[in-house]
Amino acid sequence: MEKKVLGIISAVVVLLLLIPFIAMQLTDEVNWTLLDFVTMGCLLFATGLACAFVIKRARKLELQITLCVAVLAVFFFIWAELAVGII
Numbered sequence: 001m002e003k004k005v006l007g008i009i010s011a012v013v014v015l016l017l018l019i020p021f022i023a024m025q026l027t028d029e030v031n032w033t034l035l036d037f038v039t040m041g042c043l044l045f046a047t048g049l050a051c052a053f054v055i056k057r058a059r060k061l062e063l064q065i066t067l068c069v070a071v072l073a074v075f076f077f078i079w080a081e082l083a084v085g086i087i
Contacts, residue, residue: 009048013041039082047075 017037023030054067080086 005052009045009052012048013044016044017041040079043075043078043082047071 017040020030020032020040021037024032050071051068054071055064058064058067077086
């Protein structure tokens with residue numbers, strides 16, 4: 001994969017992980033451990049890579065959108081499962 005794409009994905013992951021990090025400094029409501037940051041970082045990075053892969057490989061726009069929505073649905077399901085334990 002191109003270095004530019006990996007750089008953008010990495011930057012977005014870092015920016016998203018800064019949100020709970022800053023919230024932890026401002027309030028006691030957010031209490032993440034290092035394992036939480038690593039887990040969410042890996043999950044976000046894998047989701048970004050999967051969407052980038054889909055966009056690069058799929059030729060039709062409709063297929064790209066459908067597959068990226070499916071990847072995001074899996075991401076949100078895993079996120080919800082890790083957060084509250086749906087199943």
